[in-house]
Amino acid sequence: MIESFECPHCMVGRCRLTHQTFTCLYGNRIFCAPNTEIYSCDMCGYQELPHRVLSLYDNLLKPSHDVASLISSKPADNKTHFKKSSRVG
Numbered sequence: 001m002i003e004s005f006e007c008p009h010c011m012v013g014r015c016r017l018t019h020q021t022f023t024c025l026y027g028n029r030i031f032c033a034p035n036t037e038i039y040s041c042d043m044c045g046y047q048e049l050p051h052r053v054l055s056l057y058d059n060l061l062k063p064s065h066d067v068a069s070l071i072s073s074k075p076a077d078n079k080t081h082f083k084k085s086s087r088v089g
């Protein structure tokens, strides 16, 4: 099992397995997953989801959306659009 690897984004830091609240925009709704296993770069903050987590979310969410946008979140881009959404659950 890989616990850390060279960051593919900055090529300097190392991505280590951490437990964080993972948040992303998925279509027009915000997807939030607490206590999620995420590989996080200690240099640039690049985040990558482990494949097993990714495949899990792929089942939970609509597979029609491009999953690549999930794993290549850019930390420098702070644009966040909150839209009014009806409560679910």
Ligand SMILES: [Zn+2]
Binding pocket: 007, 008, 009, 010, 011, 012, 013, 014, 041, 042, 043, 044, 045, 046
């Ligand atoms: Zn990095």
